[in-house]
Amino acid sequence: MNTEERAAYAEELKRSGICNCAQAVALALADQTAIGETALKQATAGFCAGMGTLEATCGALIGAGIVAGLATGGVGTLRITRMLLTRFKETCGATACRDMKATINGIPRCPCEQCVKNAVRAYAEVIGLQE
Numbered sequence: 001m002n003t004e005e006r007a008a009y010a011e012e013l014k015r016s017g018i019c020n021c022a023q024a025v026a027l028a029l030a031d032q033t034a035i036g037e038t039a040l041k042q043a044t045a046g047f048c049a050g051m052g053t054l055e056a057t058c059g060a061l062i063g064a065g066i067v068a069g070l071a072t073g074g075v076g077t078l079r080i081t082r083m084l085l086t087r088f089k090e091t092c093g094a095t096a097c098r099d100m101k102a103t104i105n106g107i108p109r110c111p112c113e114q115c116v117k118n119a120v121r122a123y124a125e126v127i128g129l130q131e
Contacts, residue, residue: 001031003124007117010060014116020048021112025063025119032127033070040067050097058097060112060119061088067123080126087122 001009010028013019019027022044030037044066046052047059064084069077085095092110094100100110110118123129 003121003129006124007120010116010120011113014113020045021059021116021119022047022063022066024116025060025123026067028116028120029064029067029071029123032067032129035070055098055101056096058088058092058095058100058115058119060115061085061095061122063116064088064119064123068127071127083126084119084122087125088118091118091122 006028010024013024013027014021019041023041026040026044027037030040033040035043044059044063047062047066050056050058051062061084065077065081068080068084072080089095092100092115094109100115101108103109
């Protein structure tokens with residue numbers, strides 16, 4: 001699956017309501033880990049609506065960070081996560097859920113479905129996923 005297919009899959013999972021933002025991103029990137037999809041979905045269950053519904057750090061970004069940690073075995077993950085944050089902020093305009101849900105002329109700055117796609121894209125770019 002290439003990056004855009006992964007991004008579309010994450011959007012589909014989020015839009016369907018079967019996954020929160022963190023889960024959608026983690027499942028779209030599940031093949032990057034040695035953990036099964038069920039365990040990955042359970043591990044990311046509490047990171048919706050900005051980390052436990054506090055509207056803090058976007059769950060999509062957290063999902064990408066969790067996968068990065070699993071994919072790297074924790075080696076260099078802090079640097080990778082910082083790069084993910086930077087890239088995500090460039091495309092979404094923010095990293096906090098509350099800021100992305102804030103409306104400009106009645107339209108959210110970055111709707112959840114776009115956030116999950118952007119998190120997958122940021123992960124692919126930072127990690128260097130081959131198409």
